Amino acid sequence: METTGQAPPAPACARPALPVIDISRFRAPGTDREGFLAELRSAAHEVGFFYVTGHGVPASLRDDVLSAARRFFALPEERRLEIENLNSPQFRGYTRTGTEYTAGSADWREQIDIGPERAAPATGPGDPDYLRLIGPNQWPTALPELRDLVLRWQAEALRVSREVLRALAAALGQDEGYFDQWFDDEAAVHVKIVHYPPRATEDADQGVGAHKDYGYLALLQQDEVGGLQVQREDGGWIDVLPLPDAFVFNIGEMLEIATQGYLRATRHRVISPRAGVHRYSLPFFLGPRLDAVVEPLPLPPELASLSRGVTDDPDNPLLAAFGENAVVGWLRSHPRVAERWWSDVLAEREARR
Ligand SMILES: O=C(O)CCC(=O)C(=O)O
Numbered sequence: 155m156e157t158t159g160q161a162p163p164a165p166a167c168a169r170p171a172l173p174v175i176d177i178s179r180f181r182a183p184g185t186d187r188e189g190f191l192a193e194l195r196s197a198a199h200e201v202g203f204f205y206v207t208g209h210g211v212p213a214s215l216r217d218d219v220l221s222a223a224r225r226f227f228a229l230p231e232e233r234r235l236e237i238e239n240l241n242s243p244q245f246r247g248y249t250r251t252g253t254e255y256t257a258g259s260a261d262w263r264e265q266i267d268i269g270p271e272r273a274a275p276a277t278g279p280g281d282p283d284y285l286r287l288i289g290p291n292q293w294p295t296a297l298p299e300l301r302d303l304v305l306r307w308q309a310e311a312l313r314v315s316r317e318v319l320r321a322l323a324a325a326l327g328q329d330e331g332y333f334d335q336w337f338d339d340e341a342a343v344h345v346k347i348v349h350y351p352p353r354a355t356e357d358a359d360q361g362v363g364a365h366k367d368y369g370y371l372a373l374l375q376q377d378e379v380g381g382l383q384v385q386r387e388d389g390g391w392i393d394v395l396p397l398p399d400a401f402v403f404n405i406g407e408m409l410e411i412a413t414q415g416y417l418r419a420t421r422h423r424v425i426s427p428r429a430g431v432h433r434y435s436l437p438f439f440l441g442p443r444l445d446a447v448v449e450p451l452p453l454p455p456e457l458a459s460l461s462r463g464v465t466d467d468p469d470n471p472l473l474a475a476f477g478e479n480a481v482v483g484w485l486r487s488h489p490r491v492a493e494r495w496w497s498d499v500l501a502e503r504e505a506r507r
């Protein structure tokens with residue numbers, strides 16, 4: 155189905171446009187394990203996007219985080235700006251609508267970026283730059299409940315995404331613990347709390363422009379509005395309607411590279427809500443530890459023969475060293491934060507060019 159705007163609500167009996175994977179089957183006694191792994195493999199290889207049910211995250215936690223998000227974005231702007239990301243050397247905190255660009259056009263959303271809640275380590279000359287990404291989040295004093303809710307959400311999203319990654323490792327013919335060493339409690343996870351305001355004019359519909367996600371896996375909780383679209387191989391767009399109690403999962407570029415293109419990082423975008431409608435979503439990105447090095451995964455020959463290879467973007471090449479990739483990505487996407495807190499690093503990089 156080709157669409158240019160927002161889809162009408164799906165009838166209750168509509169077949170979801172993406173595969174649905176019940177992740178509880180991975181551990182359930184009596185599951186046809188090979189059948190389960192084959193379904194997951196085909197979803198991740200052919201589409202790169204799928205719904206995940208059976209994840210065990212309480213609906214009440216999801217509802218509480220989404221309603222706290224609505225309260226945050228309803229605060230007066232000066233209260234939201236108290237946690238502006240410009241205050242944070244670790245790029246954490248609030249960014250206003252219209253400051254983010256995808257493929258040269260402004261996205262129409264505001265958000266809070268949240269990472270692992272840790273103290274900033276003491277660093278000195280010779281230390282890798284990525285250590286400066288480690289540090290605390292910013293939390294709004296006007297909404298004291300947000301910290302605990304979001305950190306619980308982050309922990310649950312990490313748990314579920316590690317489980318999906320283990321199932322993917324098994325589906326790719328590896329030991330299920332294949333990725334575990336890079337995805338321990340210091341994994342570089344990133345939660346966003348996002349508000350898509352209604353479009354400003356009828357045809358200004360770029361909530362977020364078409365892109366692939368970076369990292370290994372992304373997990374998305376959307377509210378009931380809809381607007382996420384995934385690109386098909388023929389270039390058309392599929393509406394990813396909200397499915398109750400399901401997360402949307404997709405493959406990130408790092409996992410595409412690690413599997414030489416066997417798994418697919420699929421382009422997607424968000425269409426802005428219509429006048430009067432607001433959309434809220436909670437994307438979660440799973441990255442490995444900052445000291446991880448991405449090595450090619452040894453695919454079984456029958457899968458390797460179906461690998462598509464990787465087309466790296468020459469303007470934005472991905473490196474094997476994850477921490478350095480993360481630094482480059484943050485410096486590029488938030489130049490004002492970079493100038494304020496990373497000017498020594500920028501100068502050193504400039505001198506080396
Ligand atoms: O909000 C959404 O539905 C998806 C957002 C997204 O694709 C992203 O932030 O990378």
Ligand SMILES: [Fe+2]
Binds near residue numbers: 367422
């Ligand atoms: Fe995305």
